[in-house]
Amino acid sequence: MLKNNVVYYDADGKMVDNLDIQQESCDRTIDYCATAVVPDGFTFRFTTFDSFTACSDLSELVCTLEKQEAEGTVENPCGGTLTCPVEIDAVRLIGTARFHINVGDLTPIEGGLQIGDIPCTLASDVSVPVNQVIETICQTEDCQRSCFDTVGAFAFAPQVITDACGRQIVTVRGGLFIRYIGC
Numbered sequence: 001m002l003k004n005n006v007v008y009y010d011a012d013g014k015m016v017d018n019l020d021i022q023q024e025s026c027d028r029t030i031d032y033c034a035t036a037v038v039p040d041g042f043t044f045r046f047t048t049f050d051s052f053t054a055c056s057d058l059s060e061l062v063c064t065l066e067k068q069e070a071e072g073t074v075e076n077p078c079g080g081t082l083t084c085p086v087e088i089d090a091v092r093l094i095g096t097a098r099f100h101i102n103v104g105d106l107t108p109i110e111g112g113l114q115i116g117d118i119p120c121t122l123a124s125d126v127s128v129p130v131n132q133v134i135e136t137i138c139q140t141e142d143c144q145r146s147c148f149d150t151v152g153a154f155a156f157a158p159q160v161i162t163d164a165c166g167r168q169i170v171t172v173r174g175g176l177f178i179r180y181i182g183c
Helices: none
Strands: 007-011 029-037 043-044 053-056 064-074 083-104 105-108 121-137 150-154 159-162 167-181
Touching: 007 043, 043 167, 064 121, 064 150, 083 167, 105 121, 121 167
Parallel strands: none
Antiparallel strands: 007 150, 029 167, 043 105, 053 083, 064 083, 083 121, 150 167, 159 167
């Protein structure tokens, strides 16, 4: 299910071949880029997304309304059309999205004991500031706290570099697809 170095997950967190996400002019993704240094005494290996897990906390995200002026065209009762200024609301999602990522296999360089059946993975935490318009609507008085939900996710295969000191540095990029569900 790895295509072009990226994997997709549905809203239930199950790996899928493809997501039918409509690209719109509003920004409906929340991207993360998580980096971790492989601890001394271990090496990092990544072969499949079987050992990949990602958890997200979106409790700090809220929806706000932002007045914007646009132009609307209406039929003129006296003939032709009129172009008039109108106010609309941009629904802006603001706050912080937090991600906890586990990826790959950590293997001791020499021997060592592994306890349990689950392989040791490299963990990384990242907080992402969010400030983006997810929808434009006709004027309303209020917008509920949760005007969005998650419809899927994506993750790219980790990139590994070795720094000048010989340490492996692992970077994982991914994110969530969200949709506007109303104010």
